Amino acid sequence: MSYLLTQLANGVSIGLVLGLVAGGFVIVFTSTGVLNFAHGSVVLTGAYLVAALQPDIGFWLAALVATAAAALLGVLVNAVLVRNLAEHNPATAAILMLGVDTVLLTEMTRRIGNRILPLGAPWGADVVSVGGVTVPTARVVAAGVAVVLFAALWFLFTRTGFGVAMRAAAADGDTASMMGIRLSRTGAAGWALAGGLAAVAGIFLTSFPTQGVAPSIGLTAFAAIPAWVLGGFDSLPGAVAGGLIVGVATALTVGYEDDLQVLGRGLGEVVPYAVMILVLLVRPNGLFGRQAANRV
Amino acid sequence: MSDPLLDVAGLAVSYGGTVQALRGVSLQVQAGTVVAVLGSNGAGKSTLLRAVSRSLGAIGGRVTAGTVRYDGADLAHTDTSAAVRAGLVQVPEGRRIFADLTVEENLRAGGHTVRDAAARRRAHDDVLDLFPILRERRHQRGGLLSGGQQQMLAIGRALMTSPRLLLLDEPSLGLAPQLVDQIGEIIKQINVTGTAVLLIEQNAAMGLRVADTAYVLETGRITASGAAADLAATDEVRNRYLGVSEPGEQPASCAPAPAPRATVTLTTQTGAAQTGAAPIGAGPAEAQPRSEHRLTVAELTVRFGGVTALRDVSFTVEPGTVHALIGPNGAGKSTCINVLGGAYRATSGTVHYGQRELTGLRSHQVADLGVARTFQNISLSLEVSAEDNLLVGRHRLMRAGTLAGALRLPRARREESEHREVVRGIADLLGIGHLLPRPVHTLPYGDRKRVELGRALAAEPSLLLLDEPVAGMTHGESSDMAAAIASVQRRLGLSILLVEHDMPFVMGLAERITVLDFGRRIAEGTPQEVQRDPEVVRAYLGAAEAAA
Amino acid sequence: MSDFLDSSRLPDLADRPARRHPARRVSARRVSAGRRLALVLALVVALGLPLFLNDFWLQAGLFSMAAIVAAVGLTLLVGTAGQLSLGHAAFAALGAYAYTWTAGDTGAAPAGLGLPPLLALVAAAGCGAIAGALFSPISGRLRGIYLGLATVGLVFVSRHVLVNASSVTGGYNGRRVEPFSVPGFSFSNSEPDYLAVAGVEFEGLHRLWYLFVLVTAVAAALASNLRRSRSGRALASVRDGETTAAAMGINVRRAKATAFTVSSAYAGLGGALMALAFGRIAPDLFGLQLSIDFLIMIVIGGLGSVAGAAVGAVFVTTLPLVLTEYGADLPFLAAPGSGGLDGATLSRFAYGAAIIAVLLFLRGGLAGGLGRARSTLRDRRRAPSAGADGQAQPGRQADSGTAKDPGTAKDPGTAKDPAGPADRPEHELPSHSAPAVPSRSKETSA
Secondary structure (H helix, E strand, O other), rough: OHHHHHHHHHHHHHHHHHHHHHHHHHHHHHHOOOOOHHHHHHHHHHHHHHEEEEEEEEHHHHHHHHHHHHHHHHHHHHHHHHOOOOOOOHHHHHHHHHHEEEHHHHHHHHHHOOOEEOOOOOOOEEEEEOEEEEHHHHHHHHHHHHHHEEEEHHHHHHHHHHHHHHHHHHHHHHHHHHHHOHHHHHHHHHHHHHHHHHHHHHHOOOOOOOOEEEEEEEEEHOOHHHHHHHHEEEEEHHHHHHHHHHHHHHHHHHHHHHHHHHHOHHHHHHHHHHHHHHHHHHHHOOOOOOEEEEEE | OOOOOOEEEEOOOOOOOOOEEEEEEEEEEOOOOOEEOOOOOOHHHHHHHHHHOOOOHHOOOOEEEEEEEEEEOOOOOOOOHHHHOOOOOEEEEOOOOOOOEEEEHHHHHOOOOOOHHHHHHHHHHHHHOHHHHHHHOOOEHHHHHHHHHHHHHHHHHHHOOOOOOOEEOOOOOOOOHHHHHHHHHHHHHHHHOOEEEEEEEOHHHHHHHOOOOOEEOOOOEEEEEEEEHHHHOHHHHHHHHOEEOOOOOOOOOOOOOOOOOOOOOOOOOHHHHHHHOOOOOOOOOOOOOOOOOHHHHEEEEEEEOOEEEEEEEEEEEHHHHHHEEOOOOOHEEEHHHHHHHOOOOOOOOOOOOOEEEEOOOOOOHHOOOEEEEEOOOOOOOOOOEHHHHHHHHHHHHHOOOHHHHHHHHHHHHHHHHHHHHHHHHHHHHHHHHHHHEHHHOOOOOOHEEEHHHHHHHOOOOOOEEEEOOOOOHHHHHHHHHHHHHHHHHHHOOEEEEEEEHHHHHHHHHOOEEEEEEEEEEEEEEOOHHHHHHHHHHHHHHHHHHHHH | OOOHHHHHHOOOOOOOHOOOHHHHHHHEEEEEHHHHHHHHHHHHHHHHHHHOOOOHHHHHHHHHHHHHHHHHHHHHHHHHOOOOOOOHHHHHHHHHHHHHHHHHOOOOOOOOOOOOOOHHHHHHHHHHHHHHHHOOHOOOOOOOOHHHHHHHHHHHHHHHHHHHHHHOOOHHHHHOOOOOOOEEOOOOOOOOOOOOOOOEOOOOHHHHHHHHHHHHHHHHHHHHHHOOOOOHHHHHHHHHHHHHHHHHHHHHHHHHHHHHHHHHHHHHHHHHHHHHHEEEEHHHHHHHHHHHHHHHHHHHHHOOOOOHHHHHHHHHHHHHHHHHHHHHHHHOOOOOOOOOOOHHHHHHHHHHHHHHHHHHOOOHHHHHHHHHHHHHHHHHHHHHHHHHOOOOHHHHHHHHOOOOOOOOOOOOOOOOOOOOOOOOOOOOOOOOOOOOOOOHHHOOOO
């Protein structure tokens, strides 16, 4: 029983972190219509910056700088590249992001090499035990931070003028701009938010029990894509729910891998994608999606 | 007279370099006045408004000549946001409220540019005073409001900036008569506080009632202008935009606007004959009707969310006849066509074509029964040649499968060349044979309309649904099109159901007419009968005039 | 059908001059003759090249041709039908393993069926097609980029299967690929053991080259036929507006599923060629990166054009090979693994930068850029006789070129796309901003 609870706790925590990454996909997509395939390398870049800076300036300051830098990176990619596409449509924008991803990932791989950089986080490899359930402290912090961030996003989008303007711009950019809302600004804000969320997610994806920062984290972040698609492409609550589903499903499969031998080794890696395909068969627009996906 | 608040001079706008939407348009709006621009679909009204509000770029338009000066300053290098901050705000066509945002949030988005919190609160209170219903429903999502409430929200949203010049794009679109009157009153109230209004309207009665000055815009040019009252009295305007004429009666130059009497008649077939369209109803069809099926629409109701677009509409199209569906904007005509074609689902009611029930079939199944259609906004593959666009119409008549096509089997090649030959024949009879090799995006508007008609004919339909076949065409083009349609119909014995605003066109072509207003059928009969129907006159002229 | 041509039923509009433009027809034919010449030239070059190339370039050529086949199939899906797929690596993997298993030795470690390789090649394409068809409940309902994301899952699922079904696939380490052969002749270094043409010894790579040229040419020809056939027009029509396509009697779901199936068959065939070129296959060859590479090929090359897909495939395939092979000769490069800029790293940078540069500066990709350069040249050459051509009709346009008010949607009658003016080229994938519910005002809003 406590084993099951442990797996669930791990799953929820990882799921919330994936939700942060998936939320970044949603925000960039709704604010500028871009499928940000470079999101994974932004996650990696954020984590790398923390690992690279923390020996000199300490973990907390490094985390702050990394988050700001990842946000800035997003803003720059949007301003310098996306807005200057020769043909602006979702397909070319998506491919552009694949190009950006290649460049970023190559640079990170070159810098990190075969090493695994320690993150230097204060929670280290500590664990917390409550009623027989033992979880890494990092996972507890991750869940807490994610919940706080989601609350902050909710506040931003419903209680502040700029957040409402961002939603208006996402719903109907043309009309929003007639109201004097500058789409360049709401777009930049979207990319900045997504970048910041990616860096925070990067910190937790590389915390214990993960060894540290390695280029493969970029691919781990890719598991947020099923979370995003599951949730329905354009819904933040959907991203959170998708993240939780993917996180819990993965944790349970990994936890009970011995009982699932028939389905083959390494099942945990496929589960998010298998779940996604199954959900899409039943609900082609995802769980929270509007009809946009298959409406004519 | 002081300098005008808005001064548009010699404005020309084109889309993508090939389509010229406006040519040499000049108009002025004095501070604190209401100016109406009247015009039918495709006249360039929205283009004009977007040129003023600097939002042309979003739809690919470009100002190619002329200037727009607001408050003495040239707006050439100003963006939409800066224009809004200077007090120049547009309410977009079709309301376009943010459906997922609450009423409160919609207003908040509207007041985005206002920095001063106190001013924002003041504007907010003023808007809710002007529209008490919005105060009541302010925590509901915008999408749940009724059409009229959405229009109020759209106007209220724009008023959040306390503009000096409010641009309104067809505020009466699709609203019930009382609501249209109410919107008219609201515009007057807004104007009383000193806000100038530039109003774009197809509903000429409403436009002329609230405006001080009016302009008539036709296919991209200003064709008439003057004091609203004078304009309302001219034959030109009455004929084309009120859909009425009063033969033998001289317009009174100082009459209160507008001055139509209840004795108006719609333009008769004589008028249409001058345009070159042969009256069809006069004689029996010359060919065996290709269609032996009757189209029967019975108690059709369509709802979108909270809006009822069609309510219990019934009518019948007899085989081999031309039947028109007319009515003011937003009456539900295109919705009706879309249900017949299978693009929309009926909420209740049935449509039968012969014995087959169309409601419930998917679009391509409807097409397979021999029902072809054109679209209100031309829908062609722009990168592809006109010939290949026409060939898409042959799709249902061709048999070659994917593999046969890829292998270019003799059967597929023979079929391909036969059908290309047929398509050339169709193109020649529509006078577009010489355009076949050209990619559609290089063709001007009128030719695209004909290519689209050709594609529908290529499907060899027995029933043809035409959604505004001459919208945005010049008078000459419109009569050419009428001649082409009449001729094709006569020879091939098609049934045609058409939706159109151009009254001379409709009166010249249709044997029977069904009139819709606010989703209901209000009249049906021959053109002559419909023209005399008091309900129809009321629908076209508005409640106030009919009562007068 | 023929009664439409029966002159007795033709409307009397026939007295309109049936204008034909002989000049245009001729010039169109000249262009297509030029094209044919270019194709023949390309074929001659392709046939003659093995006489001059070393093994490295022969290998690069084989990889390129395998990629061309898959890319051509993908461009049918993305460029012609407007659907996106990031799952094509899975179909390529399926084709590769289907070939290897079908042609594999019955007695070898991961056993095979021992059937003739030619049959195995057909099986590879067939398996791709079947898998693509099985995906049709999703591919027929989702559109554009949404489908692209959903297909990401296929790559991971297929990889999982490849790793675990080791009795057929050989697991992580993969399995050897049986060389292609027809009775009496093997496309390897043996049987015949020695074969020479014009003094150049033709070994396995040379022989495979010709097989690949044949398969690639046939695949490209079929694709370009398909694009111009009834089915191709139906696909393009679905891409340009699903409502309109349906109104013309096209079954939209089936069209989208067909595009996906055909495209998967191409991927399967391309995968089999990859297997032959590599000589040994393992699951890692068919990861997400391969899907992404396919997509990048067709976008860099220019969406929708078969030639563009080919150019893109060669570019994407050879760039890293060349930079890795000849990187050592570049003075500023560091040794691999030293943390400096080595050849492999440089090739990744160049690859990413090339994608970005093409998308920022070349509308229509490499093929679009080339096409524009060519037409600029042609126009310059023609300029003196432009008036005689009879194609320009500026007067007509000035008379009637009235725009419908803004917002001519690609799908009129239903969704209204605010960003769709009457004449903007709209071959792009559907935008995400289509309103969810058609409001009543839409029917009249233009």
